[in-house]
Amino acid sequence: MPKTIKKVLVANRGEIALRVMRALRELEIPSVAVYSEADREAAHVLFANEAICVGPAASTESYLRIDRILAAVKSSGADAVHPGYGFLSENPAFARALRDAGVVFIGPSPEAMEVMGNKLTARAAMIEAGVRVIPGSDGALHDPEEAARLAGEIGFPVMLKAAAGGGGKGMRVVREEGELAQALEATQAEAAKAFADSAVFVEKYIDRPRHVEIQVLADRKGNTVYLGERECSIQRRHQKVVEESPSPIVSEAMRREMGEMAVRVAKACEYEGAGTVEFMVDADRDFYFLEMNTRLQVEHPITELTYNVDLVKLQLAVASGKALPFTQADLQPRGWAMEFRIYAEDPATDFLPSTGKIHRLREPEGPGIRHDSGIYEKYDVPVFYDPLLSKLVVFGETRGEVIQRARRAFSEFVIAGIRTNLPFHQWLLRQSDFEKGDFDTHFIDRHFKPELLESDEDLPFVALAAATLAYHQHGRRMNFAGLQAFSRRPSRWKLAARREAVTRRQN
Amino acid sequence: MSTHHYIVTIEGEKKEVSLAPDGERWALTLDGVTHNIEQTIIERDEIYSLIIGGQSYMVDLVGKDWDAGKLTVSALAGSLEVLVRDELEAIAEEMSDSGSTEGLFELKAPMPGIVVKSLVKPGEKVLRGQGLMILEAMKMQNELSSEMDGLLQEILVADGQMVETGALLARVIQEDE
Numbered sequence: 001m002p003k004t005i006k007k008v009l010v011a012n013r014g015e016i017a018l019r020v021m022r023a024l025r026e027l028e029i030p031s032v033a034v035y036s037e038a039d040r041e042a043a044h045v046l047f048a049n050e051a052i053c054v055g056p057a058a059s060t061e062s063y064l065r066i067d068r069i070l071a072a073v074k075s076s077g078a079d080a081v082h083p084g085y086g087f088l089s090e091n092p093a094f095a096r097a098l099r100d101a102g103v104v105f106i107g108p109s110p111e112a113m114e115v116m117g118n119k120l121t122a123r124a125a126m127i128e129a130g131v132r133v134i135p136g137s138d139g140a141l142h143d144p145e146e147a148a149r150l151a152g153e154i155g156f157p158v159m160l161k162a163a164a165g166g167g168g169k170g171m172r173v174v175r176e177e178g179e180l181a182q183a184l185e186a187t188q189a190e191a192a193k194a195f196a197d198s199a200v201f202v203e204k205y206i207d208r209p210r211h212v213e214i215q216v217l218a219d220r221k222g223n224t225v226y227l228g229e230r231e232c233s234i235q236r237r238h239q240k241v242v243e244e245s246p247s248p249i250v251s252e253a254m255r256r257e258m259g260e261m262a263v264r265v266a267k268a269c270e271y272e273g274a275g276t277v278e279f280m281v282d283a284d285r286d287f288y289f290l291e292m293n294t295r296l297q298v299e300h301p302i303t304e305l306t307y308n309v310d311l312v313k314l315q316l317a318v319a320s321g322k323a324l325p326f327t328q329a330d331l332q333p334r335g336w337a338m339e340f341r342i343y344a345e346d347p348a349t350d351f352l353p354s355t356g357k358i359h360r361l362r363e364p365e366g367p368g369i370r371h372d373s374g375i376y377e378k379y380d381v382p383v384f385y386d387p388l389l390s391k392l393v394v395f396g397e398t399r400g401e402v403i404q405r406a407r408r409a410f411s412e413f414v415i416a417g418i419r420t421n422l423p424f425h426q427w428l429l430r431q432s433d434f435e436k437g438d439f440d441t442h443f444i445d446r447h448f449k450p451e452l453l454e455s456d457e458d459l460p461f462v463a464l465a466a467a468t469l470a471y472h473q474h475g476r477r478m479n480f481a482g483l484q485a486f487s488r489r490p491s492r493w494k495l496a497a498r499r500e501a502v503t504r505r506q507n
Numbered sequence: 508m509s510t511h512h513y514i515v516t517i518e519g520e521k522k523e524v525s526l527a528p529d530g531e532r533w534a535l536t537l538d539g540v541t542h543n544i545e546q547t548i549i550e551r552d553e554i555y556s557l558i559i560g561g562q563s564y565m566v567d568l569v570g571k572d573w574d575a576g577k578l579t580v581s582a583l584a585g586s587l588e589v590l591v592r593d594e595l596e597a598i599a600e601e602m603s604d605s606g607s608t609e610g611l612f613e614l615k616a617p618m619p620g621i622v623v624k625s626l627v628k629p630g631e632k633v634l635r636g637q638g639l640m641i642l643e644a645m646k647m648q649n650e651l652s653s654e655m656d657g658l659l660q661e662i663l664v665a666d667g668q669m670v671e672t673g674a675l676l677a678r679v680i681q682e683d684e
Contacts, residue, residue: 360571360581411584416569426584455585458562463580464517465535466555466566467589468524469546472511472575473594 004319005029005104010044011069012084014374015390016298017044020082023312032076036062038382050076055256055382063087066078066094073103080104080319082312086386089281089295090117106319108294112269117291126289129268134288136203142183147202151180154204160184162191170194173205202415203286208440210281211235211290212247213465214262214342215303217314218271219324226259227307228333228408230276230299235429236444241421242428243299244338245306248399248437249285258287264320265292274315301372301393302337336402337395340410341374344387346419347427348450355381359417364409368395368402381418385454387419399437403429423453430454514597516590556588601672611669612655616674620644624666625677627659632682640675642670657681 003138008024009032010017012161021044022033033048037056045051051206052072055062062068064087073081081098083106099105107113116122123133135154140163151158151174160183162170170191174183184200192198210233218224231247232240250258262277269292276297278290300311318324345351361377373390375381379388392410396402407429413422428434430449511525525536533544535582545558551658555566570579576591592600601617623641627633639659660678664670 026561135573206591220599259552334541360567362567364539374586389515413584414567414569414581414588416567416581444604455587458564458581459583459585459587460517461537462524462557462564462566462582463536463587464515464524465559466528466557466564466582467517467591468513468515468535469533469544469554469557470555470568470578471513471573471576471591471593472526473548474552 003104005316007032007076007259008079008080008082008316009034009065009069009073009078010048010082010084011077012082012087012089013039013042013044013063013385014388015043015240015372016086016296016374018047018374019372019414020084020312021047023316027313027316030318031198032072034063034072034080036384038384041379042382043376043379046376052076052253055404057382059087065230066091066097068360070093070097073098073101078103080106080316082106082315083295084326085295085298089104090226090293095246101204104319106273106315108272109270110365112271115269115295116294119291122291123289125268126265129264131265131268131289132287134203134206134290135475137201140199140201144184144488147180147184148177151177154202154253157205157207159205160187160200160202162195162197163201163497164191164195164197168395170288171414172198172372180200182402206282206288208442210247210249210440211240211278212250212258212281212287213276213278213293213301214215214258214296215297215311216262216266216271216275216277217311217318218273218275219318221323222320223324223327225261225326225328226262227303227323227331228255229307229438230297230302231256232299233439233441234434234443235441240299240341241444242338242340242425243302243344244336244399245302246336249281254285254287261287261289265289273287273318274311298341298388298391299339301370301391302339305337305370305393305395306335307331308334319481335395335397336399337393338402338406340392340394340406341421342390342392342415342425343421344381344418345421347421347424347448348453349421350450352419353387354419354420355383356397357381358415360414361416362412362414364392364412366408368394368405369393369409375415386481390417392425402433423455424448427453514592514594514668543632598644611659612653612657612679613675614639614651614653614677614679615640616670616672616676617651618642618644619669619671620649622664622668622670622676623648624665625662626650629659629661630657633657633679634660639679640664642676651676653679655679657682661667 007030010020024031030049033051033052034046035045036057054068054072055065088094090113092113095105095110115125126133135152157173172179172183172187185202188198191200192207195399212231214228214229215227227453229247229250230243230245234242275294276293282286282291304311344354344379346354357380359376363371370393375389379485385441394402394406396405410426433439510525515522515524527534535542535544535664542559547556553568557564557566564582566582569581578588579588598617620642622641622684625640626638633653634650635656638652642649642651657679659678662677663675
């Protein structure tokens, strides 16, 4: 039976908290913000109808504290919680605690989260459900003969991976059978040394992988649909930077095939609400299940634009027990959308994070522009959280129009006071391989160098002229302001004294 | 109308810039070329619109240290740091390398230039603020003066000589009581 949600606590911060609160305001549902002591001036606190401080700056002491969030739920009288992404959004203990307290968790069940939260159980469940996973050994390899047999079945090239490995360590690509025995020995030795565990497994090596994901949506009445794909291959150190929908490489037939597989994934764990099934796609466009994200995705707006839906409102509808308002046949994408993540990271200095006050913010406007942001002019970006400031989402009829529009949008975008990756996006939008849609997850590593960042050739002269004029006018004003003003500026006094040491003579 | 001279450092290069009002506009001369600039102040010290030779630019002043003349300009979807000193400030700052320590004042060249002439001979008495030498730089003659009372001990350069920034020009010592 549908239950009306009357007040929602948003257990998050930044742009996603605002995104959720905007949907709530449209539905005239009061929103409750939670915030850390460092976030009193954060945009989500200013926007919310109510706000409760949940602890010190460190997220482990505030945004990640289930007990404190629960106390805020109780004291505010909220009857539902939206977790956003990150923080507690994929924490089954949090979802369970809310369920026990009789509060609606806007997301899937804790049981579904548990299945998907562990890569091994997820893989096993997916194999059982008939979902294609990256071919490989299901456990550690015992001897070179077994390795050779499995590698032969999978087909070369294969990847040997330390079971306990991570972060690119303990991995070795093997391109032909003759190299296998020696490579296995080396990987096992490396694994034993680095992780004190020599277990190594083998899987298919995907040479130029693309990351493509499918948005799914499920209600409690057994309806599960997919809302097309998102291409997320433009990444840096596994962090997505630009996403688009549709993907330049996904045909209608492939979309249907991936979508149906994603629905199978969701049904296998009795999924409810909005979720994302991630796939790895190889150069032959064969795709393999990677994992499922049991929450709203950062890049959800591109799906909202191409499918003309509001995913947050749909999450709320499903959470209050309503049926999905459409069937799979109703869902036809239109146009093209790209999302550019705006990070407080400086591309000129190896993407070093940057914090501080935003002195000037001028946001792009006009046709096809959506800016989901967690910042405002004069806001001081704190050091404690994710560097994601906002997302510029651009919509157009075709991919070409989106690229033109995005270039135009970045020409009007000003964020001053802190360093951001805006120059990176300007660079990316001028790369012919990007324009052609020809890229994989290694694109940034392979092509980007800080030296390639370019600015307009007129900039030095314009900056020189503007600065000289500004300085001239400021100086004259200071002179007119008289002695009183000067007396507050000791360094000007010093300069004036030094000037006395030089006397100008006219030629 | 009067022309103002500035030394502007941008992208590591020092440039001489002169600025003169030209009716409602500005005439800015750089590298021998005069540009006609129409400037509208949208917010003082913050936002400007410049029309330079018919080209329109919106400019934000996003970082400013007026005392140091260090300004960060944002325009054309980029930004640059610019250092602006008026000519006298530039000279005075270079001169701060000179200085008096314990009964000794060393006059150093505040900028590259040509020694026009010395105004005092070795052994003569000088007073604080008295001109010691004329150095021509950027087509202007600059009189460099002593920062202390004393005796001109020696002059280390000849008239007409080219000197680099920081070159020692003359030494003034305290007069024995």
